[in-house]
Amino acid sequence: MPPGGQGERRAAAGEAGAADFMVPLLRLTHIGIGVADLERSLRFYRDLLGFTHEHELEVEGEPSDTLLRLRGVQLKAVYLTRDGVRIELLRFARPAAPSPCARAMHEHGLTHLSFRVADLEATLAALRAAGERVLEDTVIRFPEFGAAACFIVDPDGQLIELVQSPGDPAAPPGAG
Numbered sequence: 001m002p003p004g005g006q007g008e009r010r011a012a013a014g015e016a017g018a019a020d021f022m023v024p025l026l027r028l029t030h031i032g033i034g035v036a037d038l039e040r041s042l043r044f045y046r047d048l049l050g051f052t053h054e055h056e057l058e059v060e061g062e063p064s065d066t067l068l069r070l071r072g073v074q075l076k077a078v079y080l081t082r083d084g085v086r087i088e089l090l091r092f093a094r095p096a097a098p099s100p101c102a103r104a105m106h107e108h109g110l111t112h113l114s115f116r117v118a119d120l121e122a123t124l125a126a127l128r129a130a131g132e133r134v135l136e137d138t139v140i141r142f143p144e145f146g147a148a149a150c151f152i153v154d155p156d157g158q159l160i161e162l163v164q165s166p167g168d169p170a171a172p173p174g175a176g
Contacts, residue, residue: 030079030086031110033158038076038091040155045087048130049115051080070095100157112151112159120148120164127152 035041045051060074074094080087105111117123120141124134132152139150148164 030088031113032077032088032090033154033156034090034092034097035156036091036097037155038078038089041089041091042078042080044132044155045080045089048127048132049082051082051087054079054081054086102157105159112161114161114163116169117162117164120150120162123162123164124150124152 046053056079057077064073065071072094075090075092078089080089127134135151135153139148141148146166150162152160152162154160
């Protein structure tokens with residue numbers, strides 16, 4: 001790699017084990033979410049959270065068995081988009097899913113999805129009216145900054161963070 005390249009910049013920035021090259025990825029394509037009831041999850045993500053249906057895919061057996069490291073796969077995937085992000089709702093008819101278990105926020109792996117909202121109270125009221133679960137013990141408010149946040153869960157328990165923060169919705173919280 002030429003002097004001043006990506007690996008050298010990472011090493012100079014103090015990153016342990018900095019690679020000498022970057023993997024040639026083109027783009028992030030989607031985030032997969034396993035669901036127990038596809039229609040219920042579509043009502044949540046499409047009808048409540050405003051995702052748009054993009055396309056569907058049904059697969060069975062090979063080569064999906066090999067790719068997914070499962071046997072006897074039969075699944076339906078529905079792709080939804082919002083704000084340039086694509087999620088893939090995966091409903092496995094086979095094999096049966098293991099029993100769900102609660103995950104602590106600090107466990108390794110995907111922890112949550114996060115959305116900016118203009119008015120947290122109005123958003124929570126709409127979710128409650130729709131019968132969705134708000135984790136009331138996570139609600140925090142910073143009235144002096146016009147900010148607030150909390151977690152809700154999707155129908156299968158996936159954590160979703162809602163953040164109200166003034167300023168540019170494209171900017172990270174606290175950036176203005």
